[in-house]
Amino acid sequence: MSEIIKDNMPDTELLFELADLFKVFGDSTRIRIICALFEAELPVYGISELLGLEQSTVSHQLRILRQNKLVKVRKDGKQSFYSLSDEHVRKIFDMGLSHIME
Amino acid sequence: MSEIIKDNMPDTELLFELADLFKVFGDSTRIRIICALFEAELPVYGISELLGLEQSTVSHQLRILRQNKLVKVRKDGKQSFYSLSDEHVRKIFDMGLSHIME
DNA sequence: TCAACAAATGAACATATGTACATATATTAG
DNA sequence: CTAATATATGTACATATGTTCATTTGTTGA
Numbered sequence: 001m002s003e004i005i006k007d008n009m010p011d012t013e014l015l016f017e018l019a020d021l022f023k024v025f026g027d028s029t030r031i032r033i034i035c036a037l038f039e040a041e042l043p044v045y046g047i048s049e050l051l052g053l054e055q056s057t058v059s060h061q062l063r064i065l066r067q068n069k070l071v072k073v074r075k076d077g078k079q080s081f082y083s084l085s086d087e088h089v090r091k092i093f094d095m096g097l098s099h100i101m102e
Numbered sequence: 103m104s105e106i107i108k109d110n111m112p113d114t115e116l117l118f119e120l121a122d123l124f125k126v127f128g129d130s131t132r133i134r135i136i137c138a139l140f141e142a143e144l145p146v147y148g149i150s151e152l153l154g155l156e157q158s159t160v161s162h163q164l165r166i167l168r169q170n171k172l173v174k175v176r177k178d179g180k181q182s183f184y185s186l187s188d189e190h191v192r193k194i195f196d197m198g199l200s201h202i203m204e
Numbered sequence: 205t206c207a208a209c210a211a212a213t214g215a216a217c218a219t220a221t222g223t224a225c226a227t228a229t230a231t232t233a234g
Numbered sequence: 235c236t237a238a239t240a241t242a243t244g245t246a247c248a249t250a251t252g253t254t255c256a257t258t259t260g261t262t263g264a
Contacts, residue, residue: 023128028121088201099190
C-alpha cells in the first residue's frame with residue numbers, strides 16, 4: 001500500500017530540486033526584488049535604492065536568483081540590468097499570493 | 103520613477119507573508135510530506151514509514167505545515183490523519199515543478 | 205488501573221543562511 | 235593613465251532552521 005504511494009511520487013531527487021527552488025522564493029529580500037522586477041528592468045543600484053538595501057546585499061541575492069535562473073542580466077556599460085527570466089516566476093508568485101489572500 | 107514602481111508593488115508586509123509561505127515549501131522534508139499527501143490521507147507513522155524519517159521529525163514538520171494551513175488533521179483514536187487543506191497547495195507545487203522541468 | 209501504542213512537544217546541537225563591511229573587478233570619462 | 239562609478243565577491247558573524255533524543259500527552263484494550 002505504501003509501496004503504491006511511493007511509486008506514484010516523483011523521484012526524491014526531483015523533490016529536492018523543487019525544495020531548492022521554493023527556498024529561493026522563501027526569503028523576503030528576494031521576493032521583494034522579484035516583485036520590483038515585475039514592474040521594470042532595473043540596475044542593481046536601482047533595486048537597492050528602491051528597497052532600501054545595501055548594494056552588496058542586493059548583489060548577493062541577485063546572484064542566487066541568477067543561479068536559479070529566475071532572473072537574467074543585460075550588461076550595458078557599468079550597469080547590469082536585471083529582469084525576470086520567464087513567466088513561471090510570476091505564476092508561482094501569483095499562486096502563492098492567492099493562497100495567502102483566500 | 104522609482105516612486106511609481108514602489109506604488110505598484112504590494113505592501114512590504116504582504117511580501118513578507120508571501121516569503122514565509124514559500125519558506126514552508128522550501129524544505130525537502132516538507133515537500134516530500136506534501137507530495138505523499140497528494141496520494142492519500144495518512145497518519146504520522148505512515149508518513150515516517152513511507153519516507154524513512156523519524157516520527158518526531160515528521161511530527162515537527164507537520165506542525166509547521168499545520169500552522170501555515172497547508173494541511174489539516176482528522177483525529178481518529180490514537181491516530182492523526184493528515185491531508186492537504188486545499189488545491190492551492192497542488193497548484194503551487196505544480197508551478198514549481200514545471201519551472202524545473204522546462 | 206495499567207500497559208501499549210500514536211502523536212506531540214521540549215531542549216540541545218549542528219548546520220545553513222542572510223547581512224554588513226571591506227575589497228576587487230570592470231567600465232567609462234577626463 | 236587615473237579617478238570615479240557600478241557591480242561582484244570574500245569573509246565574518248549573528249540568527250534561523252532542521253534533526254535527534256528524551257519525555258509527555260492522549261487514547262485504546264486487557
